[in-house]
Amino acid sequence: MAADDELGTGETAPDLLSLHESIADLFATRGDWRRAYRHLRSALDIARAGSLRDPLTSSYNRRYLDQRLPELPAAVAVALVDLDRFKSVNDTYGHLLGDRVLCRVADLLQEGLPADAFCARYGGEEFALVLPGIDHRGAVRIADAARLRVARHPWSELQPGLRVTISVGLAHGTGSGPRQLHRADNLLYAAKRAGRNKVAFHDCETARVITHSE
Structure with missing residues (x-):
């Protein structure tokens, strides 16, 4: 799922970022590196999208x-x-x-x-x-x-x-x-x-x- 799609679900970017990082940690401890990598990539996409948005108005910055x-x-x-x-x-x-x-x-x-x-x-x-x-x-x-x-x-x-x-x-x-x-x-x-x-x-x-x- 793309970062922009996730940001439109009603959850805030920091919440989603923490969620993906936590899930990635969980999969990593289980040795499921492929899923861990996928969630880390999602976390990176969310962080990148957030860095291009104005925090007050949510328009681009x-x-x-x-x-x-x-x-x-x-x-x-x-x-x-x-x-x-x-x-x-x-x-x-x-x-x-x-x-x-x-x-x-x-x-x-x-x-x-x-x-x-x-x-x-x-x-x-x-x-x-x-x-x-x-x-x-x-x-x-x-x-x-x-x-x-x-x-x-x-x-x-x-x-x-x-x-x-x-x-x-x-x-x-x-x-x-x-x-x-x-x-x-x-x-x-x-x-x-x-x-x-x-x-x-x-x-x-x-x-x-x-x-x-x-």
Whole structure:
């Protein structure tokens, strides 16, 4: 069984890791080295998978992002997402609720992603959406749909008076994955300067920076 399959059973990775290690020890004491080896391999797979996941949000982490980006085709689209005024959320409601907001946003960002796309926590309140094989128009549609899901989410159910929005910098075109991430970072600042709760991207025909919102 693959590590990702096991992680989806409801048990935590540390629990499964300990379980496989214990079973491996049991088989080893009985001299059944083949089964012991198989369970040790499963434990290694789980440990490896856990090292590529963000422990808070369960999305991929910066390490996974740094590994995958150089491997992707040059036409990859990258969206860099930042929660607007997130420091104010932490200061007003506390870090515990801030962590719950981060987890909920991570879930909302991952909804509706194409099969080959993935979401990674870039650091703090920033996430990256990596969209291989998606054309410019499709990437804009995906990024703005994510922005709308966050803006329209019933945050008051989590905390009365709470409102959460995101700004998105979207890079698409020629260039390596790391280069696209750098472009997305610059475009994210454009979205912030335009008033937040927007997607900023380069227009394909004019090379102008477009900021899009409702």
